[in-house]
Structure formats: structure tokens, C-alpha cells
Amino acid sequence: MYAPQILIEAALNGLMTGAVYALIALGLTLVYGVLHIINFAHGALLTVAMFAVWGAFALFHVDPYLAMLGIVPLMFGAGYALQRFVIGPASHGSDNNVLLVTLGLSIVLENALLALFRSDTRALDSDAALQVVELGPLLLSTPRLIGFVAALAVTGLLWLLLERTDTGRAIRAVAREKLGARLVGIEVDHVYAVTFGLGCACLAVAACLLMPTYYVNPRSGAAFVLVAFTIVVLGGMGSIAGALVGGLVIGVVESFSGLLLGDSLGQIGIFLIFILVLLVRPTGLFGARA
Amino acid sequence: MLAVDSLTKRFQGLVAVNQASLTVPAGSITGLIGPNGAGKTTLFGMISGFLAPSEGRVLFEGQDVTGEAPHLRARRGIARTFQIVQPFAGLTVAENIAVGAYLRHPRRADAVAKAREVGTRVGLGDQLDKPAADLTVAGRKRLEVARALATEPRLLLLDEVLAGLNPSEIRDILPVVRAIRDGGVTILMIEHIMQAVMTLCEEVYVLAEGRMVASGPPRQVCADPQVIEAYLGKGAAARMTAQGSTSDEVAHA
Amino acid sequence: MNARDLLPLGIALALLAALPFLGLSGSVLNFLVTTLIIALAGLGWNVLGGFGGQYSFGHAAFFGTGAYATAVLQLKFGWNAWGALAAGIGLGTLVGLAIGYLSFRAGLRGSYFALVTLAFAEVFRILANTADITGGAAGLLLKLQPGFATLQFSDRRVFYLLVLAFVGLALLASRWLERSRFGAHLIAVRENEEAARALGVDALSVKLRAIALSAAITAAAGGLYVQYFLYLDAGVAYGTWISVEALLAPIVGGIGTAFGPLVGALALQGLGEVTKHLAGGIPGVDLVVFGACLIAVIAFAPQGLLGLRVARRRRAAAGA
Numbered sequence: 001m002y003a004p005q006i007l008i009e010a011a012l013n014g015l016m017t018g019a020v021y022a023l024i025a026l027g028l029t030l031v032y033g034v035l036h037i038i039n040f041a042h043g044a045l046l047t048v049a050m051f052a053v054w055g056a057f058a059l060f061h062v063d064p065y066l067a068m069l070g071i072v073p074l075m076f077g078a079g080y081a082l083q084r085f086v087i088g089p090a091s092h093g094s095d096n097n098v099l100l101v102t103l104g105l106s107i108v109l110e111n112a113l114l115a116l117f118r119s120d121t122r123a124l125d126s127d128a129a130l131q132v133v134e135l136g137p138l139l140l141s142t143p144r145l146i147g148f149v150a151a152l153a154v155t156g157l158l159w160l161l162l163e164r165t166d167t168g169r170a171i172r173a174v175a176r177e178k179l180g181a182r183l184v185g186i187e188v189d190h191v192y193a194v195t196f197g198l199g200c201a202c203l204a205v206a207a208c209l210l211m212p213t214y215y216v217n218p219r220s221g222a223a224f225v226l227v228a229f230t231i232v233v234l235g236g237m238g239s240i241a242g243a244l245v246g247g248l249v250i251g252v253v254e255s256f257s258g259l260l261l262g263d264s265l266g267q268i269g270i271f272l273i274f275i276l277v278l279l280v281r282p283t284g285l286f287g288a289r290a
Numbered sequence: 291m292l293a294v295d296s297l298t299k300r301f302q303g304l305v306a307v308n309q310a311s312l313t314v315p316a317g318s319i320t321g322l323i324g325p326n327g328a329g330k331t332t333l334f335g336m337i338s339g340f341l342a343p344s345e346g347r348v349l350f351e352g353q354d355v356t357g358e359a360p361h362l363r364a365r366r367g368i369a370r371t372f373q374i375v376q377p378f379a380g381l382t383v384a385e386n387i388a389v390g391a392y393l394r395h396p397r398r399a400d401a402v403a404k405a406r407e408v409g410t411r412v413g414l415g416d417q418l419d420k421p422a423a424d425l426t427v428a429g430r431k432r433l434e435v436a437r438a439l440a441t442e443p444r445l446l447l448l449d450e451v452l453a454g455l456n457p458s459e460i461r462d463i464l465p466v467v468r469a470i471r472d473g474g475v476t477i478l479m480i481e482h483i484m485q486a487v488m489t490l491c492e493e494v495y496v497l498a499e500g501r502m503v504a505s506g507p508p509r510q511v512c513a514d515p516q517v518i519e520a521y522l523g524k525g526a527a528a529r530m531t532a533q534g535s536t537s538d539e540v541a542h543a
Numbered sequence: 544m545n546a547r548d549l550l551p552l553g554i555a556l557a558l559l560a561a562l563p564f565l566g567l568s569g570s571v572l573n574f575l576v577t578t579l580i581i582a583l584a585g586l587g588w589n590v591l592g593g594f595g596g597q598y599s600f601g602h603a604a605f606f607g608t609g610a611y612a613t614a615v616l617q618l619k620f621g622w623n624a625w626g627a628l629a630a631g632i633g634l635g636t637l638v639g640l641a642i643g644y645l646s647f648r649a650g651l652r653g654s655y656f657a658l659v660t661l662a663f664a665e666v667f668r669i670l671a672n673t674a675d676i677t678g679g680a681a682g683l684l685l686k687l688q689p690g691f692a693t694l695q696f697s698d699r700r701v702f703y704l705l706v707l708a709f710v711g712l713a714l715l716a717s718r719w720l721e722r723s724r725f726g727a728h729l730i731a732v733r734e735n736e737e738a739a740r741a742l743g744v745d746a747l748s749v750k751l752r753a754i755a756l757s758a759a760i761t762a763a764a765g766g767l768y769v770q771y772f773l774y775l776d777a778g779v780a781y782g783t784w785i786s787v788e789a790l791l792a793p794i795v796g797g798i799g800t801a802f803g804p805l806v807g808a809l810a811l812q813g814l815g816e817v818t819k820h821l822a823g824g825i826p827g828v829d830l831v832v833f834g835a836c837l838i839a840v841i842a843f844a845p846q847g848l849l850g851l852r853v854a855r856r857r858r859a860a861a862g863a
Contacts, residue, residue: 038654090842095653096598097841100794103600104841107787107834114827218827222783226665229658265673271666278659279649338741364743372741378734380799381727389731392724393743401724441743 002259009138010255016144018251019151020209024224025231025243026155027202033238034175034195035083037095040102043225044109045200049075049207050216051113057124057211064124064211065146072204079200084193113218123215147209154205155244158198162240171195175238227254230274291316291476292337292368292445297346299332306332308500309346314445314493319467319477321491321508323484325521329500330480331373334449337478338370339363350445364393369443373450373480375430377422384409384418386433390440405440412436412466428459432466439470446470448479452486460486484512496520548722549715555802556711563700572699576771578812579706580764584785585792585804586713587761592790593799594720595753596733597652601660602761602789604642604667607780609635609762610769614683615676617693624694628766635762636755643754647747661786668781682776685769694770706767710805713760717801729753730799761789791833795840797849806848811836 002010024046031039052071056062062070086105091097123129131142162168173181174191182188214220231250235242250270257269292314299307307329314320324330335341337348339360347356355363369390378386387405388398395401409418412432417425425433431451438446448467452460460483467490471477481487487494488508496504496511498520504511511517559579563572584606592598612631616622622630646659671677689697696702720726728749731739736746765785769775779785788808793799796807814836815829822828844851 038658086838090838092841092845096596097845099598099654099657100790100841101838103787104834104837107837108831109834111827111830111834115822115825115831118826226662229662233658265669268666268669271662271669274662275645275659275666278651278655278662279645340737340740359745360740361743361745364741370741372738376735376738378731378738380730380734385727389727389739389744390742392727396724398722398724401727437738437742 005137006259010259011252012138012140013144014252014255015248016140016148016251017255018248019148020206020247021224021227021231021251022244022247023151023154023202023206023209025228025235025247026158026240027199027206028228029232029235029238029240029243030158030202031196031199032232033240034171035098035192037087037091037098038102038229039196039199040099040225041082041105041109042102042199042203042228043221043223044106045075045079045221046203046207046224047113047216047218047221048078048109049200049204050211050214050220051117052204053207053211054122054124054216057126058122064208068205068208071208072201075204076197076201078197080193080197082200083196084189087196088189088192110218110222117218119217119219121215121217124211126212129213141213143209143212147213150205150209152244154202155240158202159240161198167194226274227270230270230277233274233277291351292478293349294333294337295347295349297333297336297343297348299329299336299341300344305500307336307343307497310497310500310502311346312495312502312505314476314478316444316476317471317474318492319471319479319490321487321494322478322480322497323482323487323494323511324497328497328520330497331449333497334370334447334480338368338447364441364443367442367444368447369438369441369445370447371434371438371449371451373453375427375434377425377430377433379421379423381422382419383414383422383425383429383433386422387414387436387440390437393441405436408436408440411469412439413462427454428463431455432463435466435470439475443475445476445478448477448481450480450482452481452483464490488512548718552711552714552718552801555805556707556714559707559710560704563703569699572703574812574816576699576703576706578808579703579710580768580771581785581788581792581812582805582808583706583710583713583767584761584764584789585796585808586710586717587757587759587764588789589717589757589793589799589804590720590760591753591757593793593803594717594726594729594733595750595757597750597754598657598790599660599757599786600657600790601642601662601664601786602757603664603781603783603786604660605635605639605758605761606765606768606785606789607664607667607671607777608638609765610775610780611671611677611683611765612762613766614685614769614775617685618683619676623692624770625692628694628763628770631766632759632762635765636759639754639758639762640751643751643758647750647754661783664781664783664786668777671781672777677777678775680776682774682779683769685773687773695773702771706771709763709767713763714801714805716756716760721801725749725752733799787833791837793847795836795847797847800847800849803847803849810848 028039028042031037049071053064053067056067057064087098087101090101128143132139133142133145162172170186170191173186174188178188227250231243231246234249235246253269253273294310294312296309296311297307298305298309310333322330332341336343339358343356347354350366350368355366378389384402384405387409388401391401391404395404406418409415412435414429414432414436417429422433435451452463455463464486467477491508494505494508494511495502496517503516503520504514562575584602587605588599588602609631612634613627616627616630617624642660642663646656651659672680677683687695689695720729728739728744731744732746732749740746765780791811792807793804794807795811796805797803811833814832818829818832840847
């Protein structure tokens with residue numbers, strides 16, 4: 001069997017990856033919770049954000065954490081515009097159409113990146129990735145620790161935004177009762193677009209946290225998106241707490257199954273959880289809505 | 291024909307239907323009335339098999355069908371309409387009705403012929419080849435009845451087929467309902483329009499807060515203080531008697 | 544079905560059958576075979592997605608199973624190619640029934656059904672990529688051995704006609720759906736499952752039969768694919784590309800119509816070739832166009848290309 005130290009490290013690594021997963025899932029679950037749609041382009045949008053981080057670094061030597069200041073608002077704007085001007089109008093209010101439109105969008109984005117950057121894998125050329133923090137007998141990667149803390153902080157911020165601001169109240173009102181919200185004068189299309197923008201902003205933060213230790217190619221986001229779907233389904237569609245817990249759980253599961261089964265079979269663990277949760281308890285562990 | 295024996299339905303803590311019983315004699319038009327939220331549609335759901343009762347039994351022609359799936363009950367001869375009418379949007383009126391007709395006529399030609407015949411019978415004769423989505427509300431209500439009727443049921447459950455119609459449309463559809471019964475189909479109907487219940491039904495059951503509070507011929511039921519209270523609140527019956535009102539006012543409630 | 548129902552089908556097949564005898568080049572024939580295989584996969588998707596309204600994002604699970612079974616049974620068990628293809632179709636059908644039983648029993652529909660089918664396809668892809676019997680990541684290579692028993696033909700036109708025959712059968716099945724009790728039940732379940740059940744339709748059984756037929760047709764496309772290209776790996780067999788192609792063709796052509804998938808596959812693959820030609824060697828450009836087409840069709844022509852024709856005829860009739 002494995003030494004306890006390896007197991008503890010695997011668990012901690014899993015938690016750190018899981019926090020970033022949670023952030024990605026947060027964007028997905030927020031959009032689902034309010035618009036009641038599944039955004040299939042979520043992964044492709046993450047890839048776009050990751051390329052933006054990479055571009056800022058490669059062209060202008062912008063530190064990925066600093067790049068957040070520019071990329072987060074940009075992705076928010078892009079998300080807002082996509083929902084307001086493409087996904088919303090094109091879908092004619094049918095859920096199946098949303099699924100197909102966002103699928104179309106993901107095909108367009110992914111392949112546009114492929115046409116621009118080819119299938120080469122790119123990483124930030126920086127030694128920040130190798131820095132570690134010593135924690136007793138354990139060595140933890142600094143950028144991943146930063147990622148962990150920042151992901152939790154952003155989750156907290158988002159929660160505050162939803163609970164304490166007028167925008168947040170409008171979003172929650174629309175999520176609860178679309179018609180009622182419209183009747184009291186809330187502009188539903190605007191709130192939808194803002195929510196979609198917030199989902200994309202979460203992706204931008206995740207991209208900035210991922211890039212110091214990860215790489216990007218046009219298919220990178222696709223690898224995350226099914227994981228994010230699994231987390232969202234596990235945590236309960238639309239539940240923020242569920243996304244956080246689900247993300248951490250999946251991070252740890254992936255870390256252990258990678259340790260025990262090897263990387264490629266390790267992925268199967270996630271898909272099987274996904275399928276099982278869908279078949280047995282589609283409302284997730286925290287979900288209330290049927 | 292139909293006997294419902296102390297049906298109870300609980301949703302988590304809430305008791306939607308509580309020990310409700312009723313019988314529908316063959317060849318009758320029986321009404322089920324009650325204020326909003328009384329549990330009428332829930333009761334219908336249990337009779338037609340869409341909801342599993344927490345307790346109690348449903349007997350159809352003497353056979354216990356309590357645990358049977360809706361499509362099996364349809365084969366036995368129980369058909370129902372839905373309060374919220376939703377035609378099969380991609381199909382024409384005749385094709386919509388044919389979905390019901392296919393139950394007894396597996397061949398397309400027979401099913402379509404049956405569908406056209408039933409469609410004409412409920413007054414949709416000149417709209418059979420229209421897309422179902424183009425029908426007016428009144429047309430959709432007729433379509434809903436026609437679809438159910440095309441399954442050639444022995445018992446037809448009508449869930450508020452008159453709701454949302456204007457008085458002249460109601461006047462037009464009443465003879466259709468009566469003609470269905472005269473054609474040998476027993477009817478149990480949920481209805482809010484009292485005038486219609488008074489004219490159509492031989493027997494009426496009143497459901498209030500999940501309980502069966504009264505039953506009998508419509509005139510008699512409408513004068514029942516318990517029924518008046520169910521509709522108008524506690525003490526209403528006493529106030530009305532004091533004011534010398536008659537049950538007619540309730541009939542218009 | 545009567546003669547009038549079958550006439551357009553006969554004409555379309557006759558025209559397509561005549562095509563390869565017009566002295567087309569090898570690359571054009573290749574293109575046509577690929578297009579027909581995709582049309583076949585799309586015809587399969589259309590049974591469940593178009594007529595049944597259950598959008599699968601994982602038809603690769605059936606395509607890949609048909610393809611792998613056809614190849615593995617020949618390579619590792621020495622089966623005759625025809626038997627292997629038949630078994631591939633059978634296995635694909637079983638996979639369809641299994642996935643359908645699990646998902647429909649659990650009441651999954653809409654987005655949930657799309658996601659669960661996608662996940663199943665991904666599980667198959669990972670397994671095929673690691674298992675020995677499927678050749679792992681290296682894939683499988685069928686030996687080049689032209690002959691009737693090996694289902695390989697030195698004249699590509701013969702294979703083209705074979706694929707066309709399968710397309711013809713799938714078209715016939717779709718036509719039957721438009722004209723039969725089963726098809727009416729399937730459409731009724733698509734439009735309103737509750738109302739259909741009240742009319743005596745056994746919704747679960749209808750959906751299961753639909754996914755079985757759908758999977759069988761798409762599995763046939765997979766088996767034919769490997770017989771033609773003689774090579775298979777997990778990314779080809781179970782990759783998202785075929786799940787996407789299988790749904791694009793019917794949606795662009797006309798969802799829930801017999802001819803939609805064929806029209807859609809011809810239009811899209813043709814457009815893809817033109818784009819590739821114009822863009823030079825840049826990868827992905829054809830798929831950008833496909834994705835944009837998908838969005839445009841849903842936004843502006845929900846009934847697909849065939850729907851445009853019907854809409855124009857209706858407008859003309861209204862104007863006259």
C-alpha cells in the first residue's frame with residue numbers, strides 16, 4: 001500500500017485542483033440555476049480565457065494573476081453579449097435549442113482556436129510553476145495553493161454578491177419566478193445576460209489560476225467541461241454550496257483514482273460517478289429542485 | 291363502473307386527498323366539484339394512474355386497477371383529458387386524434403378514418419387538416435375530448451373542459467358532452483361552471499380540502515350547508531340563511 | 544405505406560445510385576461514401592432525436608460499437624465480414640437498449656439525457672483506448688483483402704452502392720415512422736409524454752424501441768465505416784466528432800423528416816469540402832462553418848433546409 005504521506009499529498013492535491021474545478025462548475029451551476037439551461041459552450045469559453053491568459057503573458061509579459069484585472073471584465077462582457085445577442089434570441093425559448101446553440105458555439109470557438117493556434121500545446125514559460133511551500137513534511141505547489149485560496153475567495157465573493165447586492169437579489173428573483181420578476185419591473189433578459197457574464201467571469205478567474213501550472217490547447221476546455229458537469233450534477237444543479245463541495249470531492253476522487261488506476265482510467269471514475277448520480281439521484285446531493 | 295375506495299394521497303407532509311370515496315354508475319354523468327386546491331385533479335391523477343395513491347383502491351368494472359400504469363388503464367377503457375390542453379404540436383388535428391384511435395386500430399387507414407369520424411362528432415370536422423397548434427382555445431378543448439374519445443373508452447374523465455371558454459362556446463359544447471354519454475360512454479367530470487354541472491350531471495361529489503364533504507343530486511348538494519361553507523368559508527351557510535338567500539347564489543359562485 | 548409514399552424515396556435512391564457511373568474521380572467517390580456513412584449515422588440519430596425528441600449527444604457509443612465489433616470479430620475471432628457487420632449492428636442495438644433502459648427508466652430527458660449519452664460515449668472511448676482487444680491507443684488495422692466474403696471491393700463504386708442500400712433501408716424505416724402507429728406514438732411521446740400515456744401509449748417501451756432502431760442504424764454506419772477505411776481507433780470510433788455529425792445532419796437538413804439527414808449530410812459535407820478548399824490547409828475551418836450553420840439553422844430555420852422549401856410552398860399557396 002501507499003505511505004500515508006503520499007495519500008495525504010494526493011488528498012491535498014486533489015483539494016487544490018478541486019477548488020479550481022469548483023470555480024469552473026460555479027459558473028455552470030449559476031447559469032443553470034437562473035436560466036435553467038445547460039451551457040454546453042462552457043468548456044470552450046474556458047479555453048478562450050486560458051488562451052487569453054497565455055497571450056497576455058507571451059506577448060506582453062503580463063503576470064497571469066495580474067491579468068485577471070483585464071480578462072475577468074473582458075470575459076464578463078463577452079458572456080453578456082453572447083447570451084443577450086446570440087444564445088437568447090437564437091433559442092426561441094426552448095431548452096433543447098439552447099443545448100444545440102451552445103453546442104454550436106462550442107464547435108465554433110474550439111475550431112476557431114484550432115485554426116488560429118493549431119493543436120499545439122502551450123504553457124507559460126515561467127518558473128513560478130515550480131515554487132513550493134513546505135508544510136511540515138509536505139511540499140505543496142505555491143501556484144496551486146494560491147489557486148485553492150483564490151477559488152474559495154471568489155466563491156465567497158459570488159455568494160456575497162448574490163446575497164447582499166441589488167443585482168444579486170434581482171438574479172435570485174429571476175431564478176425563482178421569472179414572470180413575477182418581470183412583473184415587478186426586473187428586466188429579465190438583462191439579468192440573464194448578467195448571469196451568463198458572471199458565469200464567464202468565473203471561467204476567467206479559473207483560467208488565470210490554472211495557467212501557471214497548466215497548459216492550453218484548443219481542446220483543453222473540453223477536458224474540464226465534463227468534470228464540471230459531473231460536479232454540477234453531483235452538487236445539485238443550481239446550488240453554489242453544492243458546486244463547491246462537489247468540486248472538492250471530485251478533485252480528491254480524481255487524485256486518488258489517478259494514483260490507483262493511472263491517469264487515463266482514472267478519468268473513468270469521474271464519468272461513472274456522473275452517470276450514476278444522473279441515473280440514481282438527478283437532483284444531486286444538495287439539489288432541491290426536481 | 292368506477293369505484294374509488296378511501297383514496298389518500300400525501301405529498302411529503304401535505305395531505306392532498308384524504309380518504310376520498312366515490313362511485314360512478316355505468317351510463318351516468320357524474321360531477322366532481324370543489325373549491326380550488328381541494329384535490330380534484332390529484333384524485334383524477336390517481337384514478338387514471340398518473341399518481342400512485344398513498345392508501346386506498348381504485349376499482350374499474352369490479353377489478354382492482356390501483357397499481358396499473360396509465361396506458362394499461364387506457365387499454366381497459368379509461369380515458370382522461372387534461373386541464374391544461376397541450377395538443378401534439380407537430381401534428382394536424384386529425385393526426386392528433388389518430389394517436390388515440392391507434393389504441394384500437396393498429397392500421398393507419400382505420401385509425402385515420404376513426405379519427406376523422408370522432409373529430410367530426412365533436413365539431414372539428416372542418417379543421418381536421420389544420421396544424422393542431424393553430425386551434426383556438428375552444429378548438430383545443432374539443433381536440434382534447436376527441437383524442438380521449440378516439441381511444442373508445444367506456445369511462446371518460448373530463449378535467450375542466452369548459453374552463454376558459456366563453457358562454458356561447460360552453461353552450462355549444464354541452465350537447466357534445468351529452469351526446470358522448472348517449473353514445474354509451476360513462477363520464478366523470480371535474481367542473482367549476484356550476485350551471486353546466488346542474489344541467490349535465492345526475493350525481494355530484496364535493497371535495498373540499500381533500501375530503502369528500504357531500505354527494506347527491508346537484509340541486510340537493512348545492513343547498514348543503516357543508517358545501518356552502520367549503521366554498522364561502524365558515525359560517526357562510528348560517529349568514530345566508532339569515533339573509534334569506536337561496537342556494538342559487540352558490541350556483542353562480 | 545402506398546406507392547405515392549415511396550415514390551420520392553425511389554427517385555432519390557435511383558439518382559444517387561447513378562452518380563458513381565458518371566466518371567467521378569476517386570476522391571469524389573471517397574467524399575460520397577463518407578457523406579453517405581454520415582447520412583446513415585444521422586438517419587439513426589433522427590429516429591430517436593427527430594421523431595422521438597430525445598436528443599442524444601453520444602451516438603458515438605453506437606457508431607463505435609458497430610465499428611469495433613465488425614473489426615474485432617474479423618481480426619480476433621476470424622469471423623466472416625458480413626457476419627461481423629451483422630453482429631456489430633446487433634451489439635450496437637444492445638448498447639442502445641442498455642443505455643436507453645437505464646436513462647429512460649431514471650426518467651432522464653432533455654439536457655440530462657444529452658449529457659448522460661455523452662458520458663456513456665466517453666466511457667466507451669476511454670475503455671477502447673486502453674483495452675487490449677480493441678488494440679488500445681494504436682487502434683486496429685483490417686487487412687486489405689478485396690473479395691465478397693471480406694466485404695472489401697477493389698471497385699469503390701460497389702461499396703458506394705452497398706452503403707447506399709443501407710441508406711435506402713434507413714430511409715424506408717423513417718418513411719414507415721411517418722406513416723405508422725409506432726411513428727405516431729413516438730411523435731406523441733415527443734410532444735407530450737403525459738398526454739400520450741393517457742391515450743394508451745406505453746412511453747417507456749416506445750422510447751426503448753426507438754433507441755434500439757436508432758442505435759442499429761448508427762451502428763451499421765460504424766461497421767461500414769471500418770470496412771471502407773480499414774482502420775479504427777478510439778478517437779474515430781467513439782469520438783465526439785461522429786456524435787456531432789450524426790445530430791448536425793438531421794438538424795440542418797430537417798429534423799424529424801425522412802429525408803432531412805440525407806439532405807443535411809450532403810449540404811454540410813459539400814460545404815465542408817468547399818471551405819477546406821478555400822481555407823487551404825488551415826485545420827478546423829470547416830467545423831467553424833458547421834457550428835455556425837447549427838446556430839443559424841436553429842435561429843432562422845428551425846425546420847432545416849427541407850422546412851425552407853415547405854415554408855416557401857406555403858407562402859406561395861397563401862399568396863395565390
